[in-house]
Amino acid sequence: MEPAEQGPPLDLLLEGDKKRKLEPSFKIPKKKRTDSESMDEVKPVVLSPVKEEFKKEIPKTLKIKKKKVTNLEKDEPYSPGNKEKPPKQPLLDKPKLALLETPKMALLDTPTPDPEEPDQPSTPPPAEEDRTRFGLEVPKSVIVQEYVTLTDGSKHVLTREIWRRIFSYLPPGNLVQCMKCCKVWLEWISDPIFWPSINLSRYGPIFPDTLKSVVLRQPVEVDLSYCTITRKQCDWLLPRLPNLKTIRLSGLPMNIIGSLNGPMVANLRHIDLRWVDDLNDWGLRDLLSVPSGREQRPRFRDLQGLLLSGCILTDEVINNIIRYCPNLKHLDLSYNNNMNDRVVEAICGSDLIYSLTRIDFSGCPHVTDKSLLMMKKCYDLTWLDFRSCREITRGACVRFAHSFKKELIITEDKLIHPPTVDVYIN
Incomplete structure (x- = not known):
């Protein structure tokens, strides 16, 4: 007999089985379905017979409610005996009616009030406490x-x-x-x-009761020099003094003086701004004028007195004074090193020669005798102060006093004034 064919050895077969067991089993990824395919495959849900019967009965049970016809739609007038009241209709419910005629129709359709019911006001008048709470004035009978x-x-x-x-x-x-x-x-x-004048100079601190007492007395002159008033207090006080003619703000900072820009203080006649350190030419120009478009109209056109002693101003400031204060009578530019003969020449070449009665250049070292010769053009000049001016001599003052058309005298070396005027009056 021929020997049978021998297969692979047993060891090799066992090794092959072990390898198959150790190898991972790979799964074939499923193909992703699109939205259209997924919607097609979704089977409709079959309702139970109870739900199908309920679904069939829904249109049978529904009933359409009929709209109630009101008296207005029937074109019947409304009477108080009818129980139905006309509903509020907008303007566009009846397109045939013009918009201008709808208020008249609404007035005709409204029911008449029952004569037996008393008339009651819709809103009662506010009580006295409510009037005072909301700032309303309550008239009080004042008996003196x-x-x-x-x-x-x-x-x-x-x-x-x-x-x-x-x-x-x-x-x-x-x-x-x-x-x-x-x-x-x-x-x-x-x-x-x-109380024609109230003096609060070097007073501080200023409380609201003090300001209220000032407003109660309505003075003509208020002195706030070197006091501890604030900008808010000054903004509150000045508009409430319509009769104020003179205000003194000497030694106060420029931010407080800016309250003079308010619209209610244009009736001032005298402004005292002596020894204000941060006052310059631009600040004074903004104070005296209010810009309206391209033009500058003067705010203090009727201003008669402007005191600028000790302020750091240049000789160009006189142009703003001439432009915005044409009726000025008293001008004080003392103790300023920038004042010179050009300032006097500008004054004598303007319309201020017809209004100026008092000029103070004391303490200005650059003013010379030429200024006295030019000041002869002033018509009503009665007070000239050149004290502490090194370039002005006493002889020039004597010649000016004798040649001037009014009677003037010289006291305290270089002070020229009428004989009937007290020297120590501000």
Whole structure:
């Protein structure tokens, strides 16, 4: 017999089986389906027979509610006996009616009120507390007493007019003490007649009650020199003083002086800005003028007194003064090293020669005798102060006083003034 063919050895077969077991089993990735294919394969959900019956019964159970027809749609007038009330219709519900006629139709269609019901106001008038809370003025009847009531209930012999004459001879310090006596005197002395000027210079700190008392008295002149007032306080105070004519702001910073730019202080006649360190030519020009487009119109056209002593200004400042203050009477440019004969020449070449009555150049070292010769053009000049001017001689002052058309005298070496005027008046 022929020997049978032998297969591969057993070891090789075992090794092949081990390798097959150790090899990882790779899975074939499934193909991604598109949206269209996935939608096609989705099978519709079959509803239960109960749900199908309910679905069929839905259109049978629904009922369309009929719209109620109102009286307006029936073109019937509304009467108080009808229970139905006409609904509010917008303007576009009836396109046939013109828009201008709809308010008239609405007035005709509104029901008439029942005569038995009393008329009640829609909104009651605000109470007195609400009026004061919202800033409304509540009129109060002011009754001025003519007599002072004594402790026993009797009236004093002197009347109010007699007391007012007595108070007119007292200085402000004594008036303040009299105001603490009683309420009647407080009311009488608070009259603006007794307070033409209020002096708060070197006063500080200034409280709101102080400002309210100033507004209550309505003075004509207020002195705030070297006080501790703030910009907000000054902005609040000045517009509330319509009768103010003179204000003194000496030694205050420029940001507080900027409150003069308000529209309610254009009636000022005298402004005192002496010894303001940060005041320059540009600041003074902005103070005296208000820009309106391309033109500059003067704010203080009727200004009569401008005191700029000790301010750091150049000789070009006189051009702004001539332009914006054509009716100036008193000009103080003392203690300024930049003032010279060109300033005097500009003054004498302008319209200020017709209005100036008082000029102060004391402490200006560059003003010479030529200025005295040019100042003869001024018509109403009655006060010239050249004290502490090294370039001006006493002989030039004497010649000016004798040749001027008005009677003038010389005191304190270089002060020229009329003989009837007190030297120490500001």
